[in-house]
Amino acid sequence: MDETQSSALTGISLKLASVVFFVAMATCIKAAGDGVPAGQIVFFRSSMAMIPVFLYLIWRRQLHTAFHTKNPMGHLWRGLVGVSAMACGFYGLTQLPLPDAIALGYARPLLMVVLASLVLGETIRIYRWSAVAVGLVGVLVISWPLLTLFDGGFWQNGQSRGVVAVLTSAFLVAFAMILVRRLITTEKTPTIVLYFSLSATVLSLATIPFGWVPLDTPALLLLISAGVLGGLGQILLTQSYRYAEVSTIAPFEYTSIVFGIVAGYFLFGNVPQWSMIIGTAIVVAAGLYIIVREHRLGVEQKAARRFTTPQG
Template sequence: MSFQLPAGPLRGIVCKICSVTLFVAMQAAIKMAGAGVAAGQITFYRSAFALFPIFLYLAWLGELRTGFVTTHVFGHVKRGMIGIASMGCGFYGLVHLPMPDAIAMGYAMPLIAVILAAVFLKEEVRLYRWSAVGLGLFGVIIISWPKLTMFSHDGFGSQAAVGTVAVLVSACLAAGAMLQVRQLVQTEKTATIVLYFSIIAALMSLLTLPFGWEALISSQFFYLALAGFFGGFGQILLTESYRHADISTVAPFEYSSILFGSLLGYAFFGDVPSLHTLAGTLIVAGSGIFIILRERQLGLERQAEKKAASPNG
């Protein structure tokens, strides 16, 4: 007798936690490849080797022939362009920062998503959420300020400073990509979304070939290929989690990555979170979870209002 999770929020939560674990493993593999590998080169290997688990997933579903079928080519291209830029910036920051710091600063993504929704989608954001966004961004400043080395002789040109800015830009772009994925899962298959993203990302990252790609030694090739496999499986599970549960339900489990990331960072790279990182992470994570719970509460209130206004309510 086989065990299978029922469809619904529980399956979405399990998929999310598994995807977080795989993405942390992917980040560790990228760091082990070394800081000398260009961000575009990392992105290519991560995207190209992600195609192997995607094709395996399609074969398992019996959908190899239909995996490319889509009615939203432009949506995939837009998601791919945003995602490739986010990955490139994030990978640059990852190889130049301690692993816990890079992960923690990425938590700015849900905070930035609130700002983008208010500016571009004209969503109403009230005092509670604006306060949480402001507090969360203050937490990001606490984490990132020591890395900026503003008053040192290196200034903002230091690798840590540029890496910090890159991670924050990555978080902004990831917020836009998340909204795009949520739209695509309404009509597109999980494997199709991930397949198009990996192909578009691999092709676009090839454009960076003239800008500093290095000849890889065998260990670097192994770690980057491994990162691609981890990233491919993680992307499948992440997209699947959005299919089975609302973003507000699965998003809080993103914060489990700081535990996994800290453990791997210490075990493999000797990275120990600083007091700035720990304090800032608590503030950012708390603000993000508050926003997520607030979004869920407002969603339930809107559903209740619609039901009350319905003639059959």
């Protein structure tokens, strides 16, 4: 096995490990119960994640430089959008079966294509627009059995609210990634990670007046574990990009549905419906097509730049 293959396998292994940690994080949040407000969950997810993040930065000797920023307002906006995304996502997670919440989250790359066109002005051709349209049909297939649109009880149904919350979260996460794309032009990765954890912790504290609840010991331990697992997952994800290209490791994000189905079945008794399985297959196929298309375009653009760059 050559060095390139070994590096790619390392990146894939780190990516898969990050997926396991993120699914474990989601499992802890769901197990903590739907009586915990989303803002309170965000606080534990963000504050406890700083433990492994700080240790990681200290280990890499980057902590002293991570606080230096050229764009504090950019970090603030990224924090506001990211916190809102987490709050919506965590609320939806408490209302939906674990596999369904994970599957609906796969709408993120589809929405990123839309936002990249609207916000960044990127040229999106018919092939990727078609993939987005097909993927959104898959989202509808997953969502429809969970919605109660015609019986007058839409907002009274927790699963209906959960679907709206998760899809809102997916949109906000996609928008947050657009903001990160802008941040990376002036900011280092450790700086972005650190300031997001700090801003999310501070901003989530503002939700205390809206009704935080006392936590019993099991719920407290679960939420602390969720934060630490989330921080570790973020570190593993960041490390995976050091060993392999995004197009190589991105498809392995979809393994989370397998882990989610297993955890949902054995821990919460969630039995996947055929609509969820079919809809997920459609969304995954659309997402994989977009990833392959992005990779192909990236290769073509690099080749064009090499061809047009004067030599000597």
